[in-house]
Amino acid sequence: MRARLLEATVECLVERGFAGTSTTLVSQRAGVSRGAQLHHFPTKDALVVAAVEHLSEVRRRELVAAAAALPTGEQRTRAVLGMLADHFTSPVFTAALELWVAARTDPGLLDAVAPLEQRVGRETHRLTVELLGADEHAPGVRELVQATLDLVRGLGLADTITDDARRRSRILDEWARVLDTALKERAP
Template sequence: MVAPREPHEPKQDRSRATRQRLLEATIDCLAELGWAAATVAVVAERAGVSRGAAQHHFPTREDLITAALEYMFDTRTMQSRTESAMLSAIAEGADRTRAVVISLVESYTSTIFKAALQVWTHAAADPALRERIVPLEAHFGRVSHRMAVEALGVDDSDPVTHHLVQATLDMARGLGLADVLTDDSARRKTIVAQWAATLHEALQGRPGR
């Protein structure tokens, strides 16, 4: 009797690993070098694969960038869920509110955010790319809002609470932008502490608190 053929898992694993290296290299190139320099050739070299191998996975630069953006959103979403679960374990009060605000701001000063910013900036003048990424960003925005609500332990059906949470996310994004050109950590720390205290006070007495 002929033994059944073993599935080609090693080859599949290598393919998945190559794809992930390409996506992570794309993120690093976008964050460090900018949009124009993040070409397929540069990404392939950083990932340690041939350009042909890169194009096997992603035939065009647009395919590579879009896949990298999806990977960024998936990674950011998983990180948000993990952090939300950890933050929810902190006893309700000022400490949890401060921890949530710090976590949100840190997510907008990461390599992933800086890479995404390069794509957003280019998409502003590229309708085809904008059409690809706007739905992804809208989806992530909803997920981020929901995770923040869960971490804070508040009732998002209350309009005031909803706007306070969204204002926190908008502030976090703005602080991330301020950190792109220079190290803004000292000023950011003071602002985060003040906003966390203000947010905690504003949420007291709202539904769910």
């Protein structure tokens, strides 16, 4: 029941946004009674934060699995960027974005969302460092990795307005070349 509620919440966030997501709508979509929903999640904020946290964990496992299938050698950096782009254009990102925007003006929601987003950000950064084989002790490398994540997140944001896959692909091709060169220059 809990899993159905969480999945229904994410679907509502993606389809209707934060403002259009209600606990009643989520209960209906999940096929559970309002009382059962309130037993598990007494407030809308608790429900949406739990849903995004759940889906973030699912997506983290998917990223780890996708990382295992990445090629080695010359095309690895581009493959890592493609994997990250898939993450930042996924329903998880869209749902998280809805929460970020709502949390901007809702202090209670911000208190719940901020730690989650910080944890997810750290985990994604750590995974990216590992996948790129980057040495963060070298000057500027940590910033290159963070710039990479900021770039791909921005491309994901652009994708929420319009399908931007062709432009995104060209940008990622070029960034992979720049990143490979910069990381090689800073390698010990």
